[in-house]
Each structure stands twice: as C-alpha cells, then as structure tokens.
Amino acid sequence: MSRIDVNGAALEIGDKGEGEPLLLVHGSASDYRNWENQMEPFSAEFRTIAYSRRYHWPNEKIPADKKYLMDEQVEDLRALIHVLDLAPVHLVGWSFGAFLALMAVIREPSVARSLVLAEPPVVTLFVSNKPRPLELLKLFLTRPRTAAAIVKFGAKGVNPAGKAFARGDDQKGLEIFAQAIFGRGGYDNFTRTRKRQVQDNVSEAGAELTGPGFLPLSADQVQSVETPTLLLNGERSIPLFKLLSDRLAELLPHVERTSIPAASHLMLEENPTAFNQVVLRFLRESTSAAESGSRPDIE
Numbered sequence: 001m002s003r004i005d006v007n008g009a010a011l012e013i014g015d016k017g018e019g020e021p022l023l024l025v026h027g028s029a030s031d032y033r034n035w036e037n038q039m040e041p042f043s044a045e046f047r048t049i050a051y052s053r054r055y056h057w058p059n060e061k062i063p064a065d066k067k068y069l070m071d072e073q074v075e076d077l078r079a080l081i082h083v084l085d086l087a088p089v090h091l092v093g094w095s096f097g098a099f100l101a102l103m104a105v106i107r108e109p110s111v112a113r114s115l116v117l118a119e120p121p122v123v124t125l126f127v128s129n130k131p132r133p134l135e136l137l138k139l140f141l142t143r144p145r146t147a148a149a150i151v152k153f154g155a156k157g158v159n160p161a162g163k164a165f166a167r168g169d170d171q172k173g174l175e176i177f178a179q180a181i182f183g184r185g186g187y188d189n190f191t192r193t194r195k196r197q198v199q200d201n202v203s204e205a206g207a208e209l210t211g212p213g214f215l216p217l218s219a220d221q222v223q224s225v226e227t228p229t230l231l232l233n234g235e236r237s238i239p240l241f242k243l244l245s246d247r248l249a250e251l252l253p254h255v256e257r258t259s260i261p262a263a264s265h266l267m268l269e270e271n272p273t274a275f276n277q278v279v280l281r282f283l284r285e286s287t288s289a290a291e292s293g294s295r296p297d298i299e
Helices: 032-043 070-083 096-107 133-142 144-166 170-182 192-200 202-210 219-223 239-251 272-292
Strands: 002-006 009-016 021-025 047-051 089-094 112-118 229-234 255-260
Touching: 002 070, 009 032, 009 070, 021 032, 021 070, 021 096, 032 047, 032 192, 032 272, 070 096, 089 096, 089 272, 096 112, 096 219, 112 272, 133 144, 144 170, 144 202, 144 239, 170 202, 192 202, 219 239, 229 239, 229 272, 239 255, 255 272
Parallel strands: 021 047, 021 089, 089 112, 112 229, 229 255
Antiparallel strands: 002 009, 009 047
16 A cells, blocks of 8 residues: 555555556545455456545545535546546446546546446436425426435435434444445444444545535536446345436446346445456456447447
C-alpha cells in the first residue's frame, strides 16, 4: 500500500499486477478492503488499483465542519485517473462507487475503456434527493413499482438512519441503513471482516446520509455514455436496485446485464467467484474489442 496526493487529499492505494489499468471504486461504509476478493484474480491479468476514497479508512476522517460531497468524490476519481496516468482505464464500481464511476465517465468520457457498474443507487435519475409530492405523483403514474420502492427506501432506510446519525447514535444508524440496503438481517448477517470495515468507516456513513446527497442525473446524461458497460445485480438484492438497473439498461447505449447468483447487494463479497468470472470475461472482451477496433459483443 502507498499514499498519493489527489485534489489536496492523501489517498491510500493498492497497486498490483501489470497490463491494462483497472481501477476499483468502493461503496459506502467501505474502503479499499472492499476488493480483497478481487485484487489477486484481477491483478493476474490487469494492473489493478484499489483506493480508499476521501475520508474513508485509513485516510484522514471527515472534519466536523465539512460536508460529504458526491461532487468532490467524483472529481477525486477523475483526478486520480490522471495523476496515475491510467486513462483510458477499465473502471469497476460497486454501489456508491458505481454511481461515482458513472458520473466520472459522463463528465469525461475519455477516462474509461470499459465500465462495470454493480448496483449504483441512481435514485436521482427519477426524483430529487428530497422528492416533492408532485415528483412522486408523476413517478407513480409512470413507474409505480419504482416509485413505491423509492418511497419505502426513504421511509424505512435513509430518513430514520439519517436521524439516528444526526443525534449521534451511529450504531443504530448503521443497523437501519444496512437493513434497508441488504434486507432482513442486514448488519447482523455481516461477516466479522465486513463489520470491522463498516465500523472503521462509520463517520463517513453518517456524513454521507446527513449531507447534501446524490448528484442529479438525467436520462440524457446516461444516454450519452458510449463506453461499453456491464451492469450487475445480485440475485437476492432488494427490488429497488433491480428497478434502478432496469432504467439504466434501457438508457445505456452499449450495455450488457448479468445477475450474480446466491448474492445480494454485497455480491462482490458474497459470491466473489461468480462476480470475478463475469467481470473478467467482460474486461477481456473489452480489451480484445479495443485492439481490433470494434466493440464488445453486447446485445
């Protein structure tokens, strides 16, 4: 591991292997350890880099007077790609990290050779962070299942978890948020390793939920992404993530979609063998297509 200065922040990175560059972007309440099951197999074929995002362990924690800004995280990602001279890079993101990867490519298409998105929480593709009644009404008329899932996620997850974090009850906030994202059992079902990682990033989780929220995202922005994209869902994920991915699959011009069996949202840790096989196959095809001047065989 080493540290690199990016946009005024020192970020911890792991860099292993040789070949085309592959950059891994972790999710919420996580850090570079999110990818422990991917570093070895991926680095056998690619120069594989995982980093801990700003404020995530073991980087400097978020100061009390700072807001957790998604925009800042996107710009860190873009800057890291340029500082390490990775472009065009194979970009793989999970959850919040997948949303960051998508936004980075929207802002600067040339940074990515291929894009792997594992259940990005693109709620703002449908409504604002604090949706107004008229927004929700329109969504209920056009996509009722998605509207119901978003309302449930806010009422049962984001809102009560944010309130718990705001009053300083971090453990309660984590438990509520985990239940909303991972379903029944939530935090209690985590492995000891996953719980340690979550606890090491509890301040980030609270800052994210009590901050400004996700960046706005439009259908036109998603349709502008020409980068070959692999869209992943967990077979046992909550309905919201599948519905969000449905819309992304409709909009992305060059997309392949795959379900990871016997896994929920935490697919990269729950079934790493299947996750790694699917991602590596896609990356190989993307590399081969780039060398031949064509696109991967995506339906």
